Amino acid sequence: MSVVKFYKEDQQVPLEMHKVRVVQKLFLPTVEERVKCLKEAGNNTFLLQNKDVFMDMLTDSGVNAMSDNQVAASMQADDSYAGSETCNRLMKALETVFGTKYFLPAHQGRACENILAETFVKQGDVIPMNFHFTTTKAHITRMGGRVEELVTKEGLDPHYIHPFKGNFDIPRLKKLIEEVGADHIPFVRIEAGTNLIGGQPLSMENMLEVAQICRENGILSVLDASLLQDNLYFIKTREEAAKDMTIAEIMRKIADAMDLIYFSSRKLGFSRGGAIVSNNNDLIMRMKEYIPLYEGFLTYGGMEVRSMEAMAVGLLETLDEEIINQGPLFIEYLVKELDEYGVPMVKPAGGLGAHINASEFLPHIPHEQYPAGALATALYIAGGIRGMERGSISEQRNPDGSEHYAELELLRLACPRRVFTLSQIKYCADRVKWLYDNRELIGGLKWEEEPKVLRFFFGRLQPLSDWQDRLAAKFREDFGDSL
Ligand SMILES: Cc1ncc(COP(=O)(O)O)c(C=O)c1O
Numbered sequence: 461m462s463v464v465k466f467y468k469e470d471q472q473v474p475l476e477m478h479k480v481r482v483v484q485k486l487f488l489p490t491v492e493e494r495v496k497c498l499k500e501a502g503n504n505t506f507l508l509q510n511k512d513v514f515m516d517m518l519t520d521s522g523v524n525a526m527s528d529n530q531v532a533a534s535m536q537a538d539d540s541y542a543g544s545e546t547c548n549r550l551m552k553a554l555e556t557v558f559g560t561k562y563f564l565p566a567h568q569g570r571a572c573e574n575i576l577a578e579t580f581v582k583q584g585d586v587i588p589m590n591f592h593f594t595t596t597k598a599h600i601t602r603m604g605g606r607v608e609e610l611v612t613k614e615g616l617d618p619h620y621i622h623p624f625k626g627n628f629d630i631p632r633l634k635k636l637i638e639e640v641g642a643d644h645i646p647f648v649r650i651e652a653g654t655n656l657i658g659g660q661p662l663s664m665e666n667m668l669e670v671a672q673i674c675r676e677n678g679i680l681s682v683l684d685a686s687l688l689q690d691n692l693y694f695i696k697t698r699e700e701a702a703k704d705m706t707i708a709e710i711m712r713k714i715a716d717a718m719d720l721i722y723f724s725s726r727k728l729g730f731s732r733g734g735a736i737v738s739n740n741n742d743l744i745m746r747m748k749e750y751i752p753l754y755e756g757f758l759t760y761g762g763m764e765v766r767s768m769e770a771m772a773v774g775l776l777e778t779l780d781e782e783i784i785n786q787g788p789l790f791i792e793y794l795v796k797e798l799d800e801y802g803v804p805m806v807k808p809a810g811g812l813g814a815h816i817n818a819s820e821f822l823p824h825i826p827h828e829q830y831p832a833g834a835l836a837t838a839l840y841i842a843g844g845i846r847g848m849e850r851g852s853i854s855e856q857r858n859p860d861g862s863e864h865y866a867e868l869e870l871l872r873l874a875c876p877r878r879v880f881t882l883s884q885i886k887y888c889a890d891r892v893k894w895l896y897d898n899r900e901l902i903g904g905l906k907w908e909e910e911p912k913v914l915r916f917f918f919g920r921l922q923p924l925s926d927w928q929d930r931l932a933a934k935f936r937e938d939f940g941d942s943l
Contacts, residue, residue, distance in 0.1 A: 474789035502920025514844030522726035525878040537765035553772035560737040565761025569724025570595035581605040589649035623698040626654035647680035653687025659812030661694040671717035685723040690811025729774035733763035813874035829904020843891030903927035
């Protein structure tokens, strides 16, 4: 395993295994300006302008830092429509990484999901998965299918410490297959690094067992590898059976067991784009015609050629433990800092980002006043930090118009890979700690404009009182003339 130990053990911190050679100047507005920006953005962090954001922790999608080799590769892209060398190089990289011969390009992860759903899902089908992702579920239900979530019950408990909280509950999977019948289950979807429950990984053993059950029942196994990068690191560091395997060996063992693999390269491969890969040409042929229809010709599938070159190099770099450990190590550091201070965090730290349990942070704010959304606005006031609400605002109303409250009210602080330095992560922890000490000042939110579809993207909210001005005044009192 790749570890750099500090001489003074109590001063051990994650160490950047890269140096920064291209930088982007950041701007931190004053606290008074931050309150104003928030009002203009309708108290929705999606609507803040990036120029007014100091630390953008909204997402890890398409915002990871590229390596020098990725940038260099993108400069030699072959722009030809047909027979493109860029496509050949990407295919070769996919074969090296996954051991797969066949590939279909798509413009991003959800485009792969669209094609998988169109090809395999019919009215009344059931698609088991450890947990849904928003776009996956939308495509499956659009085709008349139903999603069944089979993550172990501990996966949904923010306090339960387990190395693989994204694991499938195997007895429930077997029971479901018996009840529904394999004929009504076109595939089982295995989501690596389970996004919506805090980037929690699955063990290699669990993935292989699910694939084996699929094989025994004549059901396809489909791996959503979008968050596989962090998951590979967790397998290597947390799973006894994998401790002597290289990342490349772990990757191949998992890939060899799957019928189909798809991913968003906005996450896996530090690039932009997406792909479906397999060793089963019949499956690929069934999906192939949709690529020119929805995405673009088979050499690019809607992707920009420079991104494809960057993806090819980024995927190969994903096999390097010192590259893929950076995200999880920084997230672990942030979670530990906050947890030790008493801030309620989802534990253990996963991939993707740190998740604050807003219901426990703000027990005085009920679901109907959107505690996770309120906390997102408060953190922007406290530090110009943009997180993402992952609670009731992110849910859709029930068909009768009543609210559908989320099981967990979380504020996600995504850590785009290799983007922030440790001092920026420390700054983030500092501002969350200040907010925690002043949490009684934080109030709730109400809708000002609530769109019917995807309200969390476009909706506008208002504070229920002047609590944001009072929070800003307290900041001034405590921090003086600091930004
Ligand atoms: C696990 C998972 N699957 C699929 C997707 C969809 O990918 P994209 O955003 O590229 O459409 C995402 C995006 O966040 C994801 O996290």
